[in-house]
Amino acid sequence: QKEVEQNSGPLSVPEGAIASLNCTYSDRGSQSFFWYRQYSGKSPELIMFIYSNGDKEDGRFTAQLNKASQYVSLLIRDSQPSDSATYLCAGGFGGSQGNLIFGKGTKLSVKP
């Protein structure tokens, strides 16, 4: 059974702080991992993907992957109120790695 687990939160951080979001996965067949942002009533929006162990940075976002521990994280630096959303972690499976297994999401609230 493929599972992706996330702490549902809510996670509340003050504006300008670092928000740290975590997820674990069960299927070692997943090679690619994705962080999506979902605003209420909207579709998931891809923020970052990672497939190699280590860190990957893109602007204010850093994704981290540790395949030995089956652990993925997302750091958001200089958090803004507009970052308030639910963050979904997903693992890819299947030949294309495009079939996504999502976690339940962590709700982030950034307070001005």
Place this chain on the structure above:
Amino acid sequence: EPEVTQTPSHQVTQMGQEVILRCVPISNHLYFYWYRQILGQKVEFLVSFYNNEISEKSEIFDDQFSVERPDGSNFTLKIRSTKLEDSAMYFCASIGTRGPYEQYFGPGTRLTVT
């Protein structure tokens, strides 16, 4: 910027009726997906479609569901006999030549079964 479109945005139907949800993926994309999200729950994979056939499907995607790419542009999800528990947001997604690192979701169709 290219985008995945879905119609209708909201569909209300009675239990037992057939519904067809429509999607237009990005034009040069190769892999197509349907996901659903029951209110307050996680996004769930339903089916993937490549080269005009289903490449993988989840346990949710039973005989009540079918997918089709009838004309080279549209991608449809049919639910033959809707149940109350089919009420959810249904998202279509597609992937291009860059692979899963470029998976775009449509805005979704909210299906309400009464």
